Amino acid sequence: MFEPPASGWSPPRVQRTSLYLHVPxxxxxxxxxxxxxxPYDADLVPRYTRAALAETDLWAETVGAAAVTSVYVGGGTPTLALDAVAEVLGRVRERFDLEGDVCIETNPADISAETIAGLHECGVSLVSLGVQSFRPESLHVIGRRYAPDVAERALEALAGGGFASVNADIMFALPGQTTDDVIADLEHAASLGADQLTTYPLFTFPYTSVGEYLHLRGVKMPDLTVRHEQYSAISAWCEANGFERVSVWGFKRGGVPRYSSVTRDGYIGIGPGSGSHLPDGFVLNTFDLEAWEESLEHGRSPIALRMPFEAHMDGWWWLYWRFYDTRIPMAGLDEALGGDAPKARRWLAAATAAGLVRRVNGSAELTDAGAFWLHLAQNHFALSYVNTLWTAARREPWPAQVSI
Ligand code: SF4
Structure with a gap:
């Protein structure tokens, strides 16, 4: 159950945290x-920047000058407001002890020599490009307006741009997309220099207009068999081409640092709609840009909803993300889950018997079947829980209560 934070509640102090900055x-x-x-309008950026700086200060005052183990800048399209990103990251460096990598999402339509220079000025080391597909028909289905050669040039420029790693996002299970199309996209991304690949299916959140669009036009989403076939083909292609699996959807080549947005086990979020995972629960900022800015201008917290952790819930959350990584270090299980660890071990034993998990050097690793099962579970999680929460949070700036 998510509710507005109780009066008198304030975020607890933390020693270490990751940080997410949302550029809307x-x-x-x-x-x-x-x-x-x-929609981007340069006139909106200064007010956003002031509010993001104020929120950075607010977090520093409440959680303390913690070590920041990684920064993820997402959106939205962060490259549309790189000066704002640079300013906020400068404030993060002043108020926290920034010791980790800075990762950022980029859009093919916005990559230029100037953007790459701006990313370096921000201290970005890991960059992700939202290619989605090099196939014009697939780009059309998802409403991307750039031509494939724009994504090709952007990926080449980033790969030669001096970053520690470049990830390419590639979508699969799109209407009309064959398994050969997906593999061709992976091959092309790798040949242009991507050393990490994140593959993910189209989630048709009912409240997005693509859900409505596909429904109105009677466009059929690929069924489970096709999705399984494409998922297995992606895994096999990556394995054969030197890309090691690092998560349910992610693969990387060589010893490059891992690009990842979500598997940190504690983070604070800055920006409208940002979530934070604190030691005592989850909190979610208001999704409304104006309401977020206004509360920060008045020195108030923009947190709209909070879900406190019940006993061991934090540990189950840890286990969920280790599953997402596809590797669970068994040595960490007791510390993370405490009294619930025996229950988790029984559950893992059942998953092992079902062929979803295997033991490798002190870790429980998902098999390909297990990874596909988790992919479906995540799809379900995104479509039911996240959809319920985000629909309510988008309907009004300060919802009274959301049950998930
Ligand atoms: S998918 Fe499109 S609308 Fe969504 S954040 Fe990326 S560029 Fe913006």
Whole structure:
């Protein structure tokens, strides 16, 4: 149950945390996209920047000058407001002890020599490009307005741009997309220099206009058999081409640092719609840009909803993300789950018997079947829980209560 934070509650102090910065501007709002964003207008950026700086200060005052183990800048399209990103990251360096990598999402339509220089000025070391597909028909289905050669040039420029690693996002299970099409996209991304690949299916969140679009046009989403076939083909291609699996959907080549947005086990979020995972629960900022800015201008917290952790819930959350990594270090299980550890061990034994998990050197690893099962579970999680929460949070700036 998510509710507004009780009066008198304040975020607990933390020693170490990751940090997420949400930049809510997009040039074109893609119809399938569930994230908090508004159409880009340069006049909106200064007010956003002031509010993001104020929120950085607010977090530093409440959680303390913690070590920040990684920063993830997402959106929206962060490259549309790189000066704002640089300013906020400068404030993060002043108020916290930033010791980890800075990762950022980029859009093919916005990559230029100037953007790459701006990313280096921000101290970005890991960069991800939202290619989605090099196939014009697939780009059309998801409402992306750039031509494939724009994504090709952007990926080549980033790969030669001096970053520690470049990830390419590639979508699969799109209407009309064959397994050969998906593999061709992976091959092309790798040949252009991507050393990490994140593959993910189209989530048709009912509240996005792509859900409505596909429904109205009677476009059929690929069924489970096709999705399984494509998922298995992706795994096999990656294995054969030197890309090691690092998560349910992610693969990387060589010893490059891992690009990842979500598997940190504690983070604070800055920006409208940002979530934070604190030691005592989850909190979610208001999704409304104006309401977020206004509360920070008045020195108030923009947190709209909070779900406190019940006993061992934090440990189950740890286990969930280790599953997402596809590797569970068994030595960490007792510390993370405490009294619930025996229950988790029984559960893992049942998953092992079912062929979903295998033991490798002190870890429990998901098999390919297990990874596909988790992929389906995540799909279900995204479509039911996240959809319920985000639909309510988008409907009004300060919801009274959301049950998930
Ligand atoms: S998919 Fe990316 S570019 Fe498209 S609206 Fe969403 S955040 Fe913006």
């Amino acid at each position: 501007f997009c040039r074109n709002c893609c119809p399938y996209c569930p994230y908090t964003k508004v």
